Amino acid sequence: MKIATWNVNSVRVRLPHIVDWLKTSDCDVLLLQETKTINETFPSTDFKSINYEVAIVGQKSYNGVAVLSKFPIEILETSLPGDKKDSQARYLEVLIKQKQNKIRLSSIYLPNGNPIDTDKFTYKLSWMDRLIRHAKKLVGNEEITVLAGDYNVIPEEIDVYDPTGWEKDALFHPSTRSKYREILNLGFYSSIRLIQPQKKLFSYWDYMAGSFQKNKGLLIDHILLSPQACDKLIDSGIDAYPREKSKPSDHTPVWCSLKT
DNA sequence: ATGCCCACGACACGTGGA
Numbered sequence: 001m002k003i004a005t006w007n008v009n010s011v012r013v014r015l016p017h018i019v020d021w022l023k024t025s026d027c028d029v030l031l032l033q034e035t036k037t038i039n040e041t042f043p044s045t046d047f048k049s050i051n052y053e054v055a056i057v058g059q060k061s062y063n064g065v066a067v068l069s070k071f072p073i074e075i076l077e078t079s080l081p082g083d084k085k086d087s088q089a090r091y092l093e094v095l096i097k098q099k100q101n102k103i104r105l106s107s108i109y110l111p112n113g114n115p116i117d118t119d120k121f122t123y124k125l126s127w128m129d130r131l132i133r134h135a136k137k138l139v140g141n142e143e144i145t146v147l148a149g150d151y152n153v154i155p156e157e158i159d160v161y162d163p164t165g166w167e168k169d170a171l172f173h174p175s176t177r178s179k180y181r182e183i184l185n186l187g188f189y190s191s192i193r194l195i196q197p198q199k200k201l202f203s204y205w206d207y208m209a210g211s212f213q214k215n216k217g218l219l220i221d222h223i224l225l226s227p228q229a230c231d232k233l234i235d236s237g238i239d240a241y242p243r244e245k246s247k248p249s250d251h252t253p254v255w256c257s258l259k260t
Numbered sequence: 261a262t263g264c265c266c267a268c269g270a271c272a273c274g275t276g277g278a
Binding site for chain 2: 211
């Protein structure tokens with residue numbers, strides 16, 4: 001089963017790119033972030049017409065996550081547990097049933113957190129605390145679990161074109177990196193780092209100043225696998241082709257394939 | 261050293277992104 005995550009920066013603007021990528025990539029389950037629209041205006045019928053089921057957590061203008069799947073979707077959570085007052089559309093957890101297999105997947109849009117001297121950074125860190133608590137519960141289930149999305153976290157120096165220049169950024173701040181490691185320490189592994197431990201790989205390039213052409217990128221979109229999912233891992237990679245097209249998202253899909 | 265670009269929604273000298 002091929003699973004991918006993609007921050008599309010507006011599902012409506014990016015619709016042709018997403019449909020094209022689904023058709024050429026043989027992707028079974030695509031987790032979307034930054035869909036930037038309410039559920040009523042999500043282009044569900046376009047995806048259903050190419051045989052994908054759709055689950056959505058939308059919001060006006062900002063955020064928004066979704067799951068597109070060739071297999072039936074059961075919705076488990078439409079927000080990250082731990083704060084009932086948090087109304088931002090950043091988390092969707094589903095169960096995908098394919099034959100005898102059951103795979104739990106979360107589409108995650110972790111807060112950016114900049115600038116670091118504001119409540120935006122406080123919100124990011126508390127959101128990460130909630131994710132750690134929830135991930136701890138999930139790992140205890142000993143199931144095939146995939147926590148994937150735009151983490152807005154640069155885990156290591158190799159994951160950024162200019163580590164020094166990003167030291168004071170919320171994506172590379174020591175507190176952010178430390179909380180990300182707490183998730184890994186529960187037993188989750190990054191799919192791409194299991195396959196390519198040392199390679200410089202980016203999933204995001206700024207729109208400005210020809211960042212993509214200069215390969216000044218970041219690796220901030222991650223697929224984290226539970227131990228049971230790791231046992232099924234076949235391959236993982238990043239498909240930069242959608243970033244080369246006209247009117248692209250600033251992110252490109254990160255994927256993994258699991259033995260099923 | 262700084263800004264560059266993009267999407268949204270309803271024009272804004274706007275916000276948020278990363």
